Amino acid sequence: MYTPLRIDPTRALGEITTFQRKLAAGMGHLRGMHEPEYANTPRELVYSEDKLKVWHFTGHTTPTAKTPLLIVYALVNTVWMTDLQADRSLVRNLLEQGEDVYLIDWGYPDGADRWLALDDYINGYIDRCVDVVRARHHLDAINLLGICQGGAFSLCYTALHADKVKNLITMVTPVDFHTPDNMLSSWCREMDVDLFVDTMGNVPAGLMNYVYLTLKPVRLNQQKYIGMVDILDQPVELENFLRMERWIFDSPDQAGEAFREFIKDFYQDNKLVKGTLTIGGQPVDLGMITQPVLNIFAEQDHLVPPDASRALGKHVGTADYTQLAFKGGHIGIYVSSRAQREVPPAIHQWLRARS
Amino acid sequence: MADPTADFLRDYQALARQLWDAWTRQLQQSAAPQNPFQQSAGTTPSTNDTLERTLDGLKGYLDWMQGTTATPAAPGADWQQQMQQWFGGANQPFVQAFAGIDSTGAQGFGRQWQEWLQAMQRAGFGAGSAPAAPTPVFGMDREQQMQQQALAQAVLASAQATARYQTLLQRASAQGMQRLQDKLAQHAEPGRQIESLKALYDLWVDASEEAYAEIALTDEFRAAYGEMVNTQMQVRQLQQKYTEALCLQLGIPTRSEVASLGKRLQAVRRELRARDDAVATAVGEIDALRRELAALERRAGEKVAAKPARKTGVAGGSARKSATPARKPVASGRKVVAVPRPRPRVKAVAGTRQATAKAAGRKPISGPKTRATDTTHTPSRKRK
Numbered sequence: 041m042y043t044p045l046r047i048d049p050t051r052a053l054g055e056i057t058t059f060q061r062k063l064a065a066g067m068g069h070l071r072g073m074h075e076p077e078y079a080n081t082p083r084e085l086v087y088s089e090d091k092l093k094v095w096h097f098t099g100h101t102t103p104t105a106k107t108p109l110l111i112v113y114a115l116v117n118t119v120w121m122t123d124l125q126a127d128r129s130l131v132r133n134l135l136e137q138g139e140d141v142y143l144i145d146w147g148y149p150d151g152a153d154r155w156l157a158l159d160d161y162i163n164g165y166i167d168r169c170v171d172v173v174r175a176r177h178h179l180d181a182i183n184l185l186g187i188c189q190g191g192a193f194s195l196c197y198t199a200l201h202a203d204k205v206k207n208l209i210t211m212v213t214p215v216d217f218h219t220p221d222n223m224l225s226s227w228c229r230e231m232d233v234d235l236f237v238d239t240m241g242n243v244p245a246g247l248m249n250y251v252y253l254t255l256k257p258v259r260l261n262q263q264k265y266i267g268m269v270d271i272l273d274q275p276v277e278l279e280n281f282l283r284m285e286r287w288i289f290d291s292p293d294q295a296g297e298a299f300r301e302f303i304k305d306f307y308q309d310n311k312l313v314k315g316t317l318t319i320g321g322q323p324v325d326l327g328m329i330t331q332p333v334l335n336i337f338a339e340q341d342h343l344v345p346p347d348a349s350r351a352l353g354k355h356v357g358t359a360d361y362t363q364l365a366f367k368g369g370h371i372g373i374y375v376s377s378r379a380q381r382e383v384p385p386a387i388h389q390w391l392r393a394r395s
Numbered sequence: 396m397a398d399p400t401a402d403f404l405r406d407y408q409a410l411a412r413q414l415w416d417a418w419t420r421q422l423q424q425s426a427a428p429q430n431p432f433q434q435s436a437g438t439t440p441s442t443n444d445t446l447e448r449t450l451d452g453l454k455g456y457l458d459w460m461q462g463t464t465a466t467p468a469a470p471g472a473d474w475q476q477q478m479q480q481w482f483g484g485a486n487q488p489f490v491q492a493f494a495g496i497d498s499t500g501a502q503g504f505g506r507q508w509q510e511w512l513q514a515m516q517r518a519g520f521g522a523g524s525a526p527a528a529p530t531p532v533f534g535m536d537r538e539q540q541m542q543q544q545a546l547a548q549a550v551l552a553s554a555q556a557t558a559r560y561q562t563l564l565q566r567a568s569a570q571g572m573q574r575l576q577d578k579l580a581q582h583a584e585p586g587r588q589i590e591s592l593k594a595l596y597d598l599w600v601d602a603s604e605e606a607y608a609e610i611a612l613t614d615e616f617r618a619a620y621g622e623m624v625n626t627q628m629q630v631r632q633l634q635q636k637y638t639e640a641l642c643l644q645l646g647i648p649t650r651s652e653v654a655s656l657g658k659r660l661q662a663v664r665r666e667l668r669a670r671d672d673a674v675a676t677a678v679g680e681i682d683a684l685r686r687e688l689a690a691l692e693r694r695a696g697e698k699v700a701a702k703p704a705r706k707t708g709v710a711g712g713s714a715r716k717s718a719t720p721a722r723k724p725v726a727s728g729r730k731v732v733a734v735p736r737p738r739p740r741v742k743a744v745a746g747t748r749q750a751t752a753k754a755a756g757r758k759p760i761s762g763p764k765t766r767a768t769d770t771t772h773t774p775s776r777k778r779k
Binding site: 043044047048051052053055060152156160221226228232236239241247249250257258261262263265266269 | 449451452453455456457460461463464474477489491492493502503504579580581582583584585587588589590591592593595596597600603604607608611612616617618620621622624625628629631632635650653654657658660661662665668
């Protein structure tokens with residue numbers, strides 16, 4: 041009978057020494073590092089309102105797509121995941137494919153935004169952003185790309201303003217919030233969200249970050265940094281690591297009222313798939329979405345389980361529904377090498393076939 | 396009699412500890428902001444915060460590795476017992492990992508609560524003096540005493556809820572250990588044995604995360620989590636009320652008042668937008684009516700022009716004349732009315748335009764070019 045452990049004490053000491061030596065050697069690199077920049081793909085401001093901005097990415101080539109694509113990101117974290125770094129940029133890749141890309145940058149809500157409701161976001165902000173892009177292109181309808189919570193918003197928007205959306209793409213978008221593997225949903229089910237928002241007002245970004253980290257506490261808070269020691273002597277890799285750290289923790293607070301409604305209606309009551317959701321007094325019926333829909337989700341997503349996204353196919357009204365399963369996680373779908381190869385071309389080809 | 400191996404390990408650990416402390420000090424000093432306001436000035440987390448998180452993560456790992464050297468695996472020893480020594484007790488990397496999540500960029504319920512409570516206590520508010528159990532209160536301070544009692548009970552309830560939550564974390568940690576042993580059992584053959592601390596650590600991470608995920612998805616965890624959050628919010632809300640009562644006495648504006656103002660302001664903004672939309676709707680209807688009138692006028696003009704043409708037998712003239720009839724008075728039924736040209740709307744407000752389009756009952760129009768080509772369609776209900 042063998043023991044599973046064959047750790048030689050001398051070798052173990054050597055391992056510790058090596059680890060400390062790497063740390064010491066990497067210290068110089070870390071010390072000299074500045075806050076890494078995002079990709080900053082050239083862009084122009086085409087609309088702003090309160091803290092919101094709509095950016096038009098200009099790129100280096102003239103778009104070949106006839107219909108512009110407006111990206112609607114989630115309210116949590118910043119939109120720059122879509123343009124993280126030059127070689128890991130969804131928007132840059134879409135531009136290179138020939139798409140004409142716009143992006144809603146929600147900014148950082150503060151106390152003045154405490155009472156913004158989902159109606160203000162969906163029928164207000166998003167609708168006005170869509171109108172701006174439509175007006176710029178003299179079009180009745182444009183293409184929408186909704187990401188995560190922004191995907192849920194895009195679904196609601198399309199159901200309510202069907203005539204303004206030509207094609208809809210959803211990425212890592214939760215639709216059915218009650219799948220059994222949805223940890224976030226499980227945790228907030230017993231929360232008294234009224235008490236929570238009445239007490240906290242806006243929801244601090246730090247608290248949101250904490251909750252996300254506790255989904256995988258050891259992996260995200262310890263193992264990740266141990267892995268970093270191995271790249272301390274690789275400036276490029278280290279910069280990429282720190283850039284991702286910046287994105288993870290540089291996140292906005294959540295407007296209290298919108299948070300209250302989103303937790304109650306989506307996470308707790310699962311109204312989007314039950315067909316009982318109303319936004320601004322108007323019923324949101326996914327069956328009203330009859331335009332082509334491309335639903336992209338990540339197979340190893342720990343924030344939005346794949347089944348939560350897959351559910352869209354059962355509820356959406358369109359006869360032109362396409363589903364794309366990406367081999368990766370919630371973040372990898374934007375920044376992994378595989379994502380750069382697979383996702384933007386898939387989006388572009390799907391749109392081109394429906395232009 | 397001295398044990399050379401034990402002495403070496405002790406010395407090594409002391410040296411490693413000194414190295415770590417020196418390293419940490421140096422790194423933190425180099426990353427410390429020169430400007431004391433730097434950290435709070437922006438929303439972007441500082442490099443210092445990244446380092447804080449990094450160091451917390453690494454420290455747990457280093458502590459664990461050094462702990463393993465203090466109790467090295469003896470040949471032929473019970474490896475399961477060894478695992479308990481390496482991953483149990485005060486050396487639990489799971490608990491350390493969890494505790495280490497709190498930083499500037501990620502503040503958990505516990506940290507937020509503690510910081511806030513400390514701030515309250517520094518300011519002279521607190522629940523320390525109030526009895527834990529409700530007791531009858533009398534006299535002039537009755538209300539205040541009742542508030543203090545409620546607060547003390549809420550603090551107690553919150554502490555109990557947090558303890559229940561922590562118990563589940565401990566259980567996840569213990570079950571992670573069991574899973575690790577199950578996983579290790581699969582390595583008990585030549586060629587598959589674990590030969591490095593890092594490999595053992597990675598296996599432990601897999602086991603811990605699996606065990607945690609299983610517990611974190613249970614109804615029991617859900618209830619404990621909800622209770623922890625709700626009881627903590629209850630404490631904060633009671634403290635806020637307590638503070639506000641004092642502020643009112645001192646004439647200081649309270650958070651409730653600010654929130655109330657914000658709520659009203661947002662309601663006014665919505666009303667304003669609704670009115671803007673209503674005005675745009677009216678303007679749109681007027682535009683549509685003007686276009687309709689212009690079309691009627693044109694048709695009437697064509698009829699008027701066509702009659703003499705038929706009498707005189709001049710063909711083709713009516714079409715040319717009807718091309719510019721709008722400014723001239725034309726016969727429309729019995730009256731002759733002057734119809735001005737529709738005024739172009741210069742205010743390019745997207746939402747307004749949309750509302751206009753909706754009111755006019757046609758497809759939304761997107762810009763001047765589209766509007767110029769959109770002519771006379773007006774739904775009958777709007778014409779009433």
